[in-house]
Amino acid sequence: MRQLKNIDKYRSNINIIVCGLFQSRQIKLQKLTADQKKRLKKRLVQSILSWYKHNKRDLPWRKTHDPYKIWISEIMLQQTRVEQVIPYYYRFLDKFPSINVLASSNLDDVLKMWEGMGYYRRARYLLEAAKIIAERHKSKIPSKYEILATLPGFGPYTCGSVLSIAYNLPYPAIDGNVIRLMSRLFKIESDITRIATKRTIEKTVVNLIPANKASAFSQALMDMGASVCKSVRPKCNICCCQKFCRAYNEMPNPEILPKKTKKIRNAHVHIAAGIVRNRNTVLISKRPENVILGGLWEFPGGKKERNESLDAACVRELKSKVGISAKIIKPFISIKHHYSHYSVTIHFFCCSYLSGRLNKSTAKWVKIDELEMHAFSKVHKQVAMKIRDGGC
Numbered sequence: 001m002r003q004l005k006n007i008d009k010y011r012s013n014i015n016i017i018v019c020g021l022f023q024s025r026q027i028k029l030q031k032l033t034a035d036q037k038k039r040l041k042k043r044l045v046q047s048i049l050s051w052y053k054h055n056k057r058d059l060p061w062r063k064t065h066d067p068y069k070i071w072i073s074e075i076m077l078q079q080t081r082v083e084q085v086i087p088y089y090y091r092f093l094d095k096f097p098s099i100n101v102l103a104s105s106n107l108d109d110v111l112k113m114w115e116g117m118g119y120y121r122r123a124r125y126l127l128e129a130a131k132i133i134a135e136r137h138k139s140k141i142p143s144k145y146e147i148l149a150t151l152p153g154f155g156p157y158t159c160g161s162v163l164s165i166a167y168n169l170p171y172p173a174i175d176g177n178v179i180r181l182m183s184r185l186f187k188i189e190s191d192i193t194r195i196a197t198k199r200t201i202e203k204t205v206v207n208l209i210p211a212n213k214a215s216a217f218s219q220a221l222m223d224m225g226a227s228v229c230k231s232v233r234p235k236c237n238i239c240c241c242q243k244f245c246r247a248y249n250e251m252p253n254p255e256i257l258p259k260k261t262k263k264i265r266n267a268h269v270h271i272a273a274g275i276v277r278n279r280n281t282v283l284i285s286k287r288p289e290n291v292i293l294g295g296l297w298e299f300p301g302g303k304k305e306r307n308e309s310l311d312a313a314c315v316r317e318l319k320s321k322v323g324i325s326a327k328i329i330k331p332f333i334s335i336k337h338h339y340s341h342y343s344v345t346i347h348f349f350c351c352s353y354l355s356g357r358l359n360k361s362t363a364k365w366v367k368i369d370e371l372e373m374h375a376f377s378k379v380h381k382q383v384a385m386k387i388r389d390g391g392c
């Protein structure tokens with residue numbers, strides 16, 4: 001976001017934005033006066049704001065100007081659908097109603113409130129950032145980009161959304177919906193995973209942000225992308241931007257934009273995990289904080305090695321990860337799960353404890369009815385529920 005430091009420079013450069021609009025209406029750009037360009041840009045922005053005024057989604061975080069609540073909602077909305085976020089948003093704010101309450105909480109409590117939403121790194125960053133804001137910024141979320149960007153979890157999108165929505169400052173908040181809308185509106189045909197394309201979109205949005213209306217405009221772009229300019233079957237026939245839209249006016253099907261290189265998924269990984277019972281308790285261990293799903297509890301296990309059977313892998317992993325010997329009783333359940341760059345199948349085995357002492361402070365024996373008090377990843381939570389219901 002180097003260019004955001006020179007935001008005024010970009011805001012004054014209206015050629016980038018109007019160029020596309022005039023081309024779509026077969027008017028030669030060089031024949032337009034600066035005033036004409038300005039007026040066209042104004043009409044587009046007004047159309048979007050007017051549409052938003054009458055069609056904005058009724059969402060809980062739209063009813064507040066509290067930067068803390070807006071920050072929480074924006075973090076939750078990254079990678080998670082709106083409908084899923086709403087109950088989490090209410091529960092989270094009920095438990096942590098202010099930055100100070102969040103900052104004085106422990107990671108286990110925060111992860112527990114996040115349980116099931118995935119991408120747990122977001123929760124860890126929230127807690128880390130809240131502690132810094134409470135200690136160094138008098139519990140107030142900074143309104144300067146340069147300061148905000150130094151906080152854990154504050155990437156360009158989070159900075160842009162908090163600054164624009166909560167503080168009404170002219171910073172772009174560019175999520176997938178906005179990228180799609182901009183790509184089509186301005187017929188941006190280059191690969192959106194490229195940095196140069198991202199910069200073009202960013203500049204385009206910055207150029208459009210109307211003075212003193214950054215908050216409404218940011219949310220308007222997000223809502224238009226989510227409910228009108230959808231990835232499949234965009235509603236061009238009711239779109240307020242139809243007459244300005246280059247993809248609509250110049251392409252047989254606007255849906256082909258944005259263009260994106262397909263991700264190559266890495267190999268599938270098989271993991272063996274043990275549900276080790278010892279009288280009326282079961283063994284769980286906590287994942288290290290610096291790995292994926294860090295800080296969450298799980299039934300211990302690890303990757304199967306080449307030419308190794310799954311049950312042998314389970315026994316070996318239990319010995320090496322938590323220091324105990326266990327005997328496999330029977331296979332319990334296998335669950336497949338996709339992450340962004342790879343997929344796994346976790347094979348759970350019912351095991352009985354044989355010998356050995358736990359070699360980690362992060363592993364412990366818990367009663368079955370205590371499982372619910374711990375934060376698990378989605379897959380392990382599913383297994384914990386099955387154990388509670390009498391499985392294994």
Ligand code: SF4
Pocket residue numbers: 181184185228229230234235236237239240241242245246247248254
């Ligand atoms: S006209 Fe269609 S493609 Fe263009 S912005 Fe509107 S919904 Fe998207």
